[in-house]
Amino acid sequence: MIYRQFTQNMILLTKKNHWCNGAIQFARMLNPDIEVHSGTADTPFPLEPGRKTKVLISFLSPWIIPKHILDNVQDAQGTAINFHPAPPEYPGSGCYNFALYHGVTEYGATCHHMEAIPDTGKIIDTIRFPIYNCDTVFSLQHRTLDHMLILFYRIFPIITKNICLSETLEGSKSSETSETWARKPYLKKELDKLCRITPEMSKEEIERRIRATQYPGRNDPCLVFQEREYILKEPDK
Known part of the structure; x- marks a missing residue:
């Protein structure tokens, strides 16, 4: 109709x-x-x-x-x-x-x-x-x-x-719904923080962050070492 x-x-x-x-x-x-x-x-x-x-x-x-x-x-x-x-x-x-x-x-x-x-x-x-x-x-x-x-x-x-x-x-x-927002909205700065990897992090934590932030063309995780940032790129297949 x-x-x-x-x-x-x-x-x-x-x-x-x-x-x-x-x-x-x-x-x-x-x-x-x-x-x-x-x-x-x-x-x-x-x-x-x-x-x-x-x-x-x-x-x-x-x-x-x-x-x-x-x-x-x-x-x-x-x-x-x-x-x-x-x-x-x-x-x-x-x-x-x-x-x-x-x-x-x-x-x-x-x-x-x-x-x-x-x-x-x-x-x-x-x-x-x-x-x-x-x-x-x-x-x-x-x-x-x-x-x-x-x-x-x-x-x-x-x-x-x-x-x-x-x-x-x-x-x-x-x-009408019984659902409500579970928390305050995540901010861009929180996502930027998630993308940062430091040497003292455990292997598990690093793997979680890479999985959660790697995206073709953007949001690549970066390794922060001695105040320098190194972008972690997925290898070409």
């Missing part, structure tokens, strides 16, 4: 990749009038300060949504939600990295209401899957984004239907 004749303005903020393209295609199938903005961290934030909308969705958005934009959504009695590529145990930056470092056996993705501080709003829904001993940051990221897209497929029709009925997601059963 297409809800076009009932929908009020909806905005989807994404970056440009395979998973975001899937979310965009699905959103446009249910709501051909949805406004989509895709960009990178270097792209200026696309919404003007006074812009109001009924529904604002962030799916891997490269932008931190300004508080005044979230306030505008609230003033319009609307809904602002985000899809986070981690379960509630891992808010913030470096979520894949810390999960692998901690050796957890389960991971997932989270849909939640947006607040001014990222990854702190009320949780709407989660999806979970196992982590394997052979997982790397790269493999975990790709499987997470596959599941997060499935979560988007599950949540977006509910959002669209509620807006058609002039309801907000805040007041619907779809916003």
Whole structure:
């Protein structure tokens, strides 16, 4: 069923990749009038300060949504939600990295209401899957984004239907969950610290850090020795 004749303005903020393209295609199938903005961290934030909308969705958005934009959504009695590529145990930056470092056996993705501080709003829904001993940051990221897209497929029709009925997601059963964020969001500086390896660390600790931080093209661990840093690269195969 297409809800076009009932929908009020909806905005989807994404970056440009395979998973975001899937979310965009699905959103446009249910709501051909949805406004989509895709960009990178270097792209200026696309919404003007006074812009109001009924529904604002962030799916891997490269932008931190300004508080005044979230306030505008609230003033319009609307809904602002985000899809986070981690379960509630891992808010913030470096979520894949810390999960692998901690050796957890389960991971997932989270849909939640947006607040001014990222990854702190009320949780709407989660999806979970196992982590394997052979997982790397790269493999975990790709499987997470596959599941997060499935979560988007599950949540977006509910959002669209509620807006058609002039309801907000805040007041619907779809916003009810017993899950809460397990801690404060991880910060970029904590991930940078995880990437640092020093000679006094045990072999086990070094191996955990390498597994948790090595990623093709970025986040390579570094050995800190006599105040100098040595980047640890995976050998070419």
